[in-house]
Amino acid sequence: MKPLVLLDVDGVLNPTGHPTPDFRRYQCTVDGHAYTVHLNPRHGPRLMELALRTGAELVWATTWEEHANEWIAPRLGLPSLPVVALGRDRGSEHGEMFKTRYVADHVGRRPFVWFDDQVYQEDDDYLRAHQGLTDFLLVHVPAARGLTSEHLARASEWLTLTGFSQGF
Template sequence: MADDLRPLILLDVDGVLNPYHRQGPTWLSVKAVCDGVAFPVVLNPEHGPMLLQLSHETGAELAWATTWVEHANREIGPRIGLPELPVIPVNSGSSAPRVHPKTPPVAAYVNRRPFVWFDDDLERADRQYLKSHDNVDAFRIIDVGPRRGLRDLHVEQAAEWLTSLDGKERSRG
């Protein structure tokens, strides 16, 4: 599938890859620097391989959709085994009433490519914004609970939706 037609897997960091609490002894507790400030971060080194497998099995491209923007490639990705990924400029200053500040830049970026978005902070207004945006086609937001972060179930939901895109009608939302 051509890169400009490949589905996207959009990744948030805080609450998704960096939940509120460390979930087990294999998780890493580190300081990650963003805009010159060191933040405590907990990361699961299994998330990188899990996401790479999801990308490989579904033909989807991974991309950052996080306020960490380019810092995610330096501070988060290498610690969980992800290569450098495209970064959506979610801190671009684009905004719309009642939607998360990341939503308009994501809508501008996707260019009608189907996408799954792992996030912990999106609401009904974000879904409505995406559904009504001309640049957005099929999408699925996977709500990740910020206390526990990304789980196998979330990845399974994404895989099911992404593989359903082949030959089936695409759903929006």
């Protein structure tokens, strides 16, 4: 089974803190609302490299949903990616964030790495207990700084050491 690399946008690719000079500022309009996003164009090639080197498939796991393919992917040099369909916030059972149930439905039994600024122990617990999933790595990305080389290296190491990248 090909592993997945799930990507959030806000807080991960679009940090909430003061962006460093390697980020570019963009204005976009989604469903009539104007947004300012700061994106690092190096993230796209580095994510593609991670996917190619490990045999993983990149997937959006963001409230931007399909808008990430319209506004984020082209500015990072990414192709159109599959999207985890998010429904309404159904609350939580044990403190997990609302996206966690939708991510679990999307991944099925496939191994995955999930980059998000809102994943915590409660999300890990939910996935292990309620979905029976064990082959995943949640990478908490501090929202103020966003995705770093260390986060990418951690994902690469996990995918490689666990053997999910073999045979691709």
